[in-house]
Amino acid sequence: MDVYDAVATRRAVRKFxxxxxxxxxxxRVLSAASRAPSGANLQPWHTYVLTGKRLEKLKEQAVARAAxxxxxxxxxxxxxxRDLKSPYRERRWAAAEKRYGALGISRDDxxxxxxxxxxxxxxxxxxxxxxxxIDQDMGPSQWADVGMYLQTVMLLLRAEGLHSCxxxxxSVYHRTVADIVSPAEPLVLFCGVSVxxxxxxxPCVRVDRAPLDETxxxxx
Numbered sequence: 001m002d003v004y005d006a007v008a009t010r011r012a013v014r015k016f017x018x019x020x021x022x023x024x025x026x027x028r029v030l031s032a033a034s035r036a037p038s039g040a041n042l043q044p045w046h047t048y049v050l051t052g053k054r055l056e057k058l059k060e061q062a063v064a065r066a067a068x069x070x071x072x073x074x075x076x077x078x079x080x081x082r083d084l085k086s087p088y089r090e091r092r093w094a095a096a097e098k099r100y101g102a103l104g105i106s107r108d109d110x111x112x113x114x115x116x117x118x119x120x121x122x123x124x125x126x127x128x129x130x131x132x133x134i135d136q137d138m139g140p141s142q143w144a145d146v147g148m149y150l151q152t153v154m155l156l157l158r159a160e161g162l163h164s165c166x167x168x169x170x171s172v173y174h175r176t177v178a179d180i181v182s183p184a185e186p187l188v189l190f191c192g193v194s195v196x197x198x199x200x201x202x203p204c205v206r207v208d209r210a211p212l213d214e215t216x217x218x219x220x
Contacts, residue, residue, distance in 0.1 A: 063118060169191075
């Protein structure tokens with residue numbers, strides 16, 4: 001797949017089929033993704049791959065916590081600034097409205113919105129998931145490196161005909177994830193990434209991007 005096609009077709013899929021994702025495909029993707037750039041070649045990412053019974057156990061435990069109204073573990077990092085300013089606040093609202101609109105969920109249907117959020121911890125039905133950790137001693141630059149690594153992973157998954165969904169939501173129940181993967185200390189769970197084949201019956205949400213002149217400045 002052409003890299004432009006991979007970028008254009010990558011999206012956060014929120015409904016997967018149960019079709020198996022071969023270990024050799026994931027190994028090929030993650031081996032190639034190790035070439036992602038990182039300052040001083042620190043390669044600060046630590047990835048745990050879950051499939052089969054381990055993943056099902058994690059889904060069951062996390063979904064149970066969410067369904068019981070468990071607010072989650074103590075945050076290990078702040079997902080978004082507390083007072084998100086313009087234009088970021090409006091972009092976040094617009095993305096949420098488009099997602100829930102595609103699901104046919106109205107703004108005031110709190111029960112349906114809650115169920116849609118809980119689906120995160122079922123990996124939207126995906127048969128494989130990656131959990132991305134970073135050493136707690138790393139700084140903002142290394143967190144950026146992890147982001148570049150994950151984008152590389154997701155584009156390579158597209159090249160393999162697969163889809164994904166990056167989910168910071170998994171950090172909410174980071175202790176439950178740790179119970180399953182037993183991460184080395186002192187690692188912080190950044191996010192999970194659900195991986196699999198997109199279910200064509202699921203909503204295809206393409207969130208608009210800001211016009212180029214809002215995010216890019218050309219200087220001669």
